[in-house]
Amino acid sequence: MKLIGNSNEIVTFRPKRKTFHNLCEDIVLVAEIEMKDQEKYELSYGNQLIPIATKLASQEQHKIVICTPPIYGNIDFQIILITMNYHISIGAFIQFYINQKTIYEEFRKFPKIGIDYFGDYSKFEMGGLEIVNQDCLNRFRTASEFIAFLDHDNLFIPKNGNILPVQFTEIYASYRFNTVGM
Template identity: 30%
Template sequence: MKELDSDEKDLFFVSAYYYGNEYGFYENQVSLTFIAPRDANWDRRKIIVIKSNDTSAVLEPMKVHRATPHNVCRFVTLQGTVTLRNDLMDLEVLVNKNIAPIRYLPADNKQRDLVVCTPPIYGNVRWQSVLLAAHVYPRFGGHLQTYFSNSKPEFYELLEELKRLKGISVTPFPHFFGNTKLDEIEFGGITVANADCLSKYKSSASFITFLEWNELLIPKTFDSYFSEFANYFESEIFVGLLEFRNANGTSKVVTRPLLIDSVWLNEPVERPFKLKR
């Protein structure tokens, strides 16, 4: 995760994941996530990608979608998609007459029943909530994706504890534009973290949900997340969302990730058919 090398400092690269030949629907695609100032208007400007190998190079505009629908926060989340040829290619982005290399990683390829995407661990997040979630979700077959952005000593100790647990991934959340705080990113980085999480797991997870740290999802009828949600989805092949309400009455969703491409806060930007529970 790093800032692209441009004089205006108006585009920040977060992550990129590659889906190879074995990924079917997303074959040979690279899904990219960026942060940009709201006034940079990258959803209306052209981002040129350079795809190259030992024998050739191709320039083409990238399809970019702005996941953040408002201009309240200073920084917004962008997502882009690039399709490579069958052979792996180098990927670069042309930004303001400067060329920046993009390092893409293989998307997660381990079959997972449910992935729980969470906001960055930052600010008023309680370490007790994180530790509870880290133990509960794997108990029912879930996988917890966390993003770490906290300098308090007790959270460093927590990080070391989390690394020893199964069923959890810990990803550092970067400093960017010279900032060490997430105050100016939408709601402390929820959208960009969930966008990264969706891109990483959408080809390997049967279901994905986007939850806050003060929420805990537990199967009600069955003893695993997969059995619980497959029971609702099994006869509804075109349904992409299962909507439910938490204890406060707030609407939450469990998604079939293959039917969505981007997320804003805790909701998919696309609105596929949904079931209400």
């Protein structure tokens, strides 16, 4: 197999089989190569060129990165907004993966978060959590001191737990909930 990059440099490699059985229709092949121009790659297989999507690792340093599961649209936004603001207030960077364009546009308004739009990817729900966790790990492992994989309603709590009541009061006061009688 050959990998062709932006500079038309061709790298030949031999993938190693990682699937240890013959029960599955698909198998996993793994190969490691040094990537020089990390923008666009195509895999040459026979007389076909298959584009390979690549993302650069983050260059911005973070103390804590929170990786979250994919958001498909059926979520409680109050929980996500409170969780997001709480993590930002303790200095964490939070990475979201969203497949609804309108939700993506709303999240773009928030500073200090990372968002990716994955659109209509039919196989995403089959392995969505594994895909986004691997993407988040690959993107931020060299640019952060600590990475946490949390659900949308989980909190990363620092050692000084006394700050939580104060932070929740501030976060609650910053929102106008549409609840009667509050």
